[in-house]
Amino acid sequence: MTTANRVYIARLAGVAVFDPNGDHIGRVRDAVARLRATNRPPQVVGLVAEMPMRRRIFLPITRVTSIDSGAVVLGTGTLNLRRFEKRTSELLVLEDLLDRRVTIDQLDRPGTVVDVAMERSRRGEWSLIRLAVREQTGRLSRRGHLHQLDWDRVRGLLGPSETQGTANLLAVLDTMRPADLANALQDLPDRRRDEVAAALDDERLADVLQELPEHDQVEILAAVGRERAADVLEQMDPDDAADLLAELPHPEQQVLLDLMEPDEADPVRQLLKYSPGTAGSVMTSEPVILTPDTTVAEALARIREPQLSPAVAAQVFVARPPMATPTGTYLGMVHFQRLLREPPAEILGGVVDNDIDPLQPTTPLPEITRRMATYDMVAMPVVDATNRLVGAVTVDDVLDHSLPRDWRDRDAPLRAVPGTTAGRA
Template sequence: MTMGTRVYLARLAGLPVFDPNGDRVGRVRDAVVRLRTTNRPPQIVGLVAEMALRRRIFLPVGRITSMDSEAVVLASGALNLRRFEKRPNELLALEDLLDRRVTVVPEQEGGEENDAVVVDIGMDLNRNTEWMVTRVAVRAHTGRLARRGHIYQVEYNRVRGLVGPTDTQGTSNLIALLEQMRPADMANALQDLPDARRNEVAAALDDRRLADVLEELPEHDQVEILIQLDRERAADVLERMDPDDAADLLAELPKTEQIVLLDLMEPEEAAPVRQLMSYRPGTAGSVMTSEPVILTPDATVAEALARIREPELSPVVAAQVFVARAPSDTPTGKYLGMVHFQRLLREPPSTIVGGLVDSGIEPLRPHLTLHEITRRMATYDLVAMPVVDGTHRLLGAVTVDDVLDHSLPRDWRDRDADAHEDEDLEP
């Protein structure tokens, strides 16, 4: 192997995996630790890589020709694409061992034992070309939230409790790794965790990050995580979700719980959610976002471009601006039309958007079905369409991701719903 004889596993997380031709296979998500029946250190038998469509597969360590701080490279040969499943005698280094509370035994007899938290696992290549857990990086546990202990390394045989019960496992270091992922990838990683661990990690995220991740999870996982939070925290998280996603999540809860959480939300945040929940499921009103980019007709192209550059906007929402008379919050004044971002890019910054609107496409009405919405969007090659009421006020916009979310099977985000079939790929 063209690699060093010691590798730290947390540093591999997120690295790209390439085949011998330089084509990207996926990204490293974890390492598989096989426990021994003797007192020998655990063995690292392979990596877990995430491929397209969120499929996680096992990469035997013998197939790896190189792993460094930049990438992991595989040897040639068929790659087994069966979805990874952990065996009874196996642990995942980052999922199961990171953040463990352990006891560090002193090197010399009579020394003092120290409490610590695991921050990384080091593996070394032995003379039999086996990768063994030999080092553990830990942070001294001071018991004080305001003062973090120093980080140091110890030999594996000086650590007690590393592979014991999981009730002494924290979340901070795992979250630090997950924070590097996109919300969809983090949601996928959470689905791999045991339910209790998943709920614990999710609860430790800040409100904004948790809201983003909830939007990417299957509905049953969303509900399970939300109900584990106290109601005030749950309401705060719902406020930070897109109104349409918050409405969909609340719709999965009992009516009494819906009322309580909506009452705990700030009135201005709860209002659009209540409105979306009032529409019949499967209609434009129930799937639309009530917060598209809306400008008055006297706004300039420069102002419009500044709005769609806002980083929190999704690509489909930022693909166009909707022009309406004041007020600009939904429901707006009279809807006038839309301007696509490509048109904005072709015009001088001082141009008034009221003179650029495309008013030739009939807006959607709240009662229209998903079938009709899909037909119209396909006809005009649009990624978003306006929704107006009977007096032509803009209520929101249906985006292509809204349509996909509600057209696919309800369990499309659920990894457990995928077929577990063997496939082979020649890298």
């Protein structure tokens, strides 16, 4: 594999990183450049890679033996797993430069940075030599001309920017999973994080909020305003919305619940009534619920719906009408593997499993964990005193509430990994 002499960094974002043995390490998320005392273009000193478990680390550019739009390959050496932290003399190319409003020197016209290229000199040194800048024409009917410019032909690249947009950074982040995008937001300064979050549509922002630590959720919700916050809460799973609202003062909870549509707010209000650490507080109130006369074919079609998470789609719960929680009498559940083994015309009432006692809303989390492990369950039903289904606890609900509260936080301590160094030089 060869290394290109010019690489546009926005196109490099998300590219896989491999060690010399061909093992996948992570993905490129940004490039780190060191500012120089003169007007020379900043020197690229390394890449920021995201590893499994969402930890971002620094990869010295001297360790990179091959780099192109398809893969980044590292040479031999010790991998430093300390979480990356930007130094005062450094800039992150995508975070700090993308969408920055600048002035095109030769035209004395405003523009927006849409990409930055690093080039390798004959001595092997990488620098930020070229920029792609879209001229701002002021015309809504067409986009401005895209200029390829040397670093020293653009003014306003360094220093604070109060008018930095989000469009091009969002384009880079758009392909990320919600958990990875949440991780990327934690790396941004608070103001930039809030700008990017506000630019996401309601559904995407809801998915991302569910993957963020509680303090980031609360801060972003406050930044977007109450009306928008209520819209986003409506897009969240009721249990996640309830968890987020539980972090707010009671008066603020009520304001946001009142702004939500009643049919979206009602299940969230119900979940907020349960004591923390119980089945009622961690369950989802919207599992897949079907009547006993539903056919196996219809049940399989229902769990194929793409908006369902794997844990929720792993089984269907069978109950008498009404089908919204709290339902009529709970009859049992059918795992998707059982559905695959039965004739399509068979009805659920004939294949339902009811030999495992359901949970009660007051069942404590340790007991839920023990029972799910005992019976190898992906989800367990929760019923009230009259045997009506009120929700289901899934394995991801249990994990979320069993891990330390700070497990999503980027500042949580990293456990030691043999054969790694403690920090970057």
